[in-house]
Amino acid sequence: MSTCSNAIEFRYISLDLLTKAHLLPKVPEHNKDAIKVDFYDVGEYKKEYLWKAFKKFSKKHYESIHKFKSLNPWVSKYATFEVFKWKNDNKQWNEWDKEYLDYFKKHNKPPRHLKEEIDFVVFLQYLALKQWKRVLRYAKRKGIEIICDMPFYVGFDGVECWLNRDQFSIGEDNKLFEVGGVGPDAFSDVGQLWGTPIYNFERMKQDGYKLLVDRIGYLANLCDHLRIDHFRAFDTYYVIPANEETAKNGVWKIGPREDFFNKLYERYPDIKLIAEDLGDLRPEVLELRDQFNLPGMFISEFTIFDLTNESTNRQLVYPGTHDNETLYGWFLNLSEEQKQFIANRLKVNNDEKLYDEIVKYIFLIPSLMTIFQLQDLLKLDNRARMNWPGTVGDPNWTWKLKDFSFINEIKYPDWNWFK
Numbered sequence: 001m002s003t004c005s006n007a008i009e010f011r012y013i014s015l016d017l018l019t020k021a022h023l024l025p026k027v028p029e030h031n032k033d034a035i036k037v038d039f040y041d042v043g044e045y046k047k048e049y050l051w052k053a054f055k056k057f058s059k060k061h062y063e064s065i066h067k068f069k070s071l072n073p074w075v076s077k078y079a080t081f082e083v084f085k086w087k088n089d090n091k092q093w094n095e096w097d098k099e100y101l102d103y104f105k106k107h108n109k110p111p112r113h114l115k116e117e118i119d120f121v122v123f124l125q126y127l128a129l130k131q132w133k134r135v136l137r138y139a140k141r142k143g144i145e146i147i148c149d150m151p152f153y154v155g156f157d158g159v160e161c162w163l164n165r166d167q168f169s170i171g172e173d174n175k176l177f178e179v180g181g182v183g184p185d186a187f188s189d190v191g192q193l194w195g196t197p198i199y200n201f202e203r204m205k206q207d208g209y210k211l212l213v214d215r216i217g218y219l220a221n222l223c224d225h226l227r228i229d230h231f232r233a234f235d236t237y238y239v240i241p242a243n244e245e246t247a248k249n250g251v252w253k254i255g256p257r258e259d260f261f262n263k264l265y266e267r268y269p270d271i272k273l274i275a276e277d278l279g280d281l282r283p284e285v286l287e288l289r290d291q292f293n294l295p296g297m298f299i300s301e302f303t304i305f306d307l308t309n310e311s312t313n314r315q316l317v318y319p320g321t322h323d324n325e326t327l328y329g330w331f332l333n334l335s336e337e338q339k340q341f342i343a344n345r346l347k348v349n350n351d352e353k354l355y356d357e358i359v360k361y362i363f364l365i366p367s368l369m370t371i372f373q374l375q376d377l378l379k380l381d382n383r384a385r386m387n388w389p390g391t392v393g394d395p396n397w398t399w400k401l402k403d404f405s406f407i408n409e410i411k412y413p414d415w416n417w418f419k
Helices: 015-020 039-071 074-087 112-141 159-163 201-205 210-220 257-267 283-291 327-332 336-346 351-364
Strands: 147-150 178-182 192-197 225-228 236-241 251-254 273-275 296-299 315-318
Touching: 015 039, 015 112, 039 074, 039 112, 074 112, 074 159, 147 210, 201 210, 210 225, 210 257, 257 283, 273 296, 327 351, 336 351
Parallel strands: 147 225, 225 273, 296 315
Antiparallel strands: 178 192, 178 236, 236 251
16 A cells, blocks of 8 residues: 555665765664564654755755656656645545645646655655665675565555546546455455555556556566566456445456556566466466466465475465465464374474474475575564464564574575485
């Protein structure tokens, strides 16, 4: 539910790097010993220092902000959106005063009387992108590839919907009349009601799906591989009336399928995508994935009890994703019968070594890549779980490493496995 697909969250900007750049004096450490992230608190703490850095930077280097705007045309309108939200008490854009609601229908440039605030938001994106590219360069020197994750939908209260209402399921009253989600399945009797705006694919087709193609292309340029969440929606997407309280009463509709990907690869022939192809899918979803030779996913926590379900060299293998239990938390919750099944499958006679052997098994099965969460390598239980689907707020995404001493605690993999 971010306010812009292209923008980077300002909370991740390193104040220490701004100190090294002489934009700030040395900044005191904030909540050094916290084992969870309080995102609101971090935002309020950093804003004060970032404003000071902006005032100093803009006096001597305003041309850098101007150049950044010209190279990134999206950023000025995004910054205007954020400032308009501040001016409207953080209300959703469809509740703004008329002068803000339809501003860019009447004007080509952001309002001059809000220039400083808008430039501050642009400055935050300038810093965030500069620091992120620093991370990318460092990773490349170390031989590390970065995978980024793209939600299929955007948030309603964001710049994409504000500026492109005709490309979404938004009525003339500027309200959603249908929303996204997933119907009832084995995980939930009522389905998942996401509340996200639905793309108007018929309208998008008229300009070659430009909004979505541009979004994917921009994000893919910020990483080595882009994982598209809810990939199945390109084949079939679930539509729920906006007035529903659950996802029970929705319908599946046909997505843009290969027509979209043909347009995407025309623009970005070398793009590297990963399809999130989990769940109960119809065969056409997998056909679409394979038509464009996209790697899929294989989750060992889901498949280890199915002797017929084997990974391939075209899949990314995970113990579990951020939405699942940690591997050790999952292991602790197994029944004795389940543990015995795994022990028999892996030919393990020592119960104390069973977790280690599960880790080894996952490392060694066929894959394009095998990805472990750090929590799994540190053998942490569900107190370190990252996310609980269907819930909002704490404790989701708040787990953090206190420091880097964990490096000495990782014992996986044992490289003797690979000899």
